[in-house]
Amino acid sequence: MDNVAATSFGDIRALPKAQSHLHLTGAMRPGTLRELATRYGVPVPPAWDHTRVQEWAAFQGRYDAAREVIRTPTDVARVISEAAEDDAADGCGWMEIQVDPTSYAPAFGGMEAVVEAVLSAAAASPVPTGVIIASSWARSGDHAEALARLAVRYAGSGVVGFGLSNDERLGDVVDYVPAFRLAADAGLLLTPHSGFYTGAGHVRDCVDLLKATRIGHGTAAVTEPSVLALLAERQVAMEICPTSYAPLGVHEPxxxxxxxxxxxxxxxxxxxDDPLVFGAGLAEQYALCRDVLGLDDALLAVLARHSIASSAAPDEIKRVLTAGVDAWFR
Structure with a gap:
């Protein structure tokens, strides 16, 4: 590609940026997964086969199996600390970690205990870290509302957002309106997954009905100009994770x-997204944008500025990181 920038991978790591789409279990290092699996006597889930496209169920099965090794606050602290170390090495100065406490709750004695373990780990993280509480498209609106109330309870104590994860084909947008209204009233970021498997209309509904401030993935929006126009008008940021799509048959790189x-x-x-499964950290995502998608230094800097501006980072952190981007690209 003619306009591929000459920057090295090391230079991309020097570009200050924020991480705004990262799931707790998916942030785990493979070595940590193996070690914890041995400790708890559970099988290590097989590595993702990147040579062939697989269905969502294959991804979810691996993710669920990996989650079985996160059983204590110490495990959570290790995963978040190591994820922050990895992101810091990639130039990240603010990290947001997303967690649905539901499936961890049995091991921790309840969802509140999960959230408190994550918040404690985030507070000790080597990178300033905010927590996004997420429900699942596979669960009811009532369940999402309960999690939204939990997120609201900890707003101002480290919880910065509320989202919906999992396969968005499994739920109906309208069912989650009350949950997102609660989160919005508390001033939380609103970031549902949408437009991964579903069409542009689903993205529109998440903006119109859920009042999303960011959309997880959302790439189906490009098929409908009116949805792109809506996102632009409301400045709803799209969280794009380049290595997540080809393995699930959504986009070629x-x-x-x-x-x-x-x-x-x-x-x-x-x-x-999930480096444990997809095998790529934050700097590698930017490198794909440069080397495969042909974005030059100016556009990489734009992406970094967008990541900072659309995050829940405190204003002072945003100022420092943005100044760093300006220094990186003159």
Whole structure:
């Protein structure tokens, strides 16, 4: 590609940025997974086969199996600390970690205990870290509302957002309106997954009905100009994770529509989603944007600025990181 920048991978690591799409279990290092699995006597889930496209169920099965090794606050602290170390090495100065406490709750004695363990770990993280509480598209609106109330309870104590994760085909947007209204009233970021498997209309509904401030993935929006226009008008950021799509048959690496979204005037924040499964950290996501999608230094800096501006980082952290981006790209 003619406009691929000459920057090295090391230079990309020097670009200050924020991490806004990272799931707790998916942030675990493979070595940590193996060690904890041995400690608890559970099988290590097989590595993802990147040579073939697989269905969502294959991903979810691996993710669920990996989650079985996170059983104590010490385990949570290790995962978050190591994830922050990895992101810091990739130039990250603010990290947001997303967790659905539901499936961890039996081991921890309840969902509140999970949230408190995550918040304690986030407070001790080597990178300033905010926590996003997420419900699941596979669970009811009532369940989401209970989690939203939990998120609201800890707003101002480290919880910065509320989301919906898992396969968005499994739920109906309207069912989650009350939960998102509660989170919005508390001033939390609102970031549902959408437009991964579902179409552009689903993304529109998440903006119109849930009042999303960011959309997890959302790449289906590029198929409908009116949805792109809506996202641009409301400046709803899209969290694009370049390595997450090809293994699940959504986009080939060269077809991830980062440039299309930017050209539409929509903020884009690049995330790493689940490095444990997809095998790539934050700097590698930016490197894919450069080397495969052809984004030059100026656009990499735009992505970094968007990641910072659309995050829940305190204003002083945003100022420092943005100044760093300006220094990186003159």
């Amino acid at each position: 060269s077809d991830v529509p980062v440039r299309t979204v930017l050209d539409a005037g929509i903020p884009v924040t690049i995330g790493s």
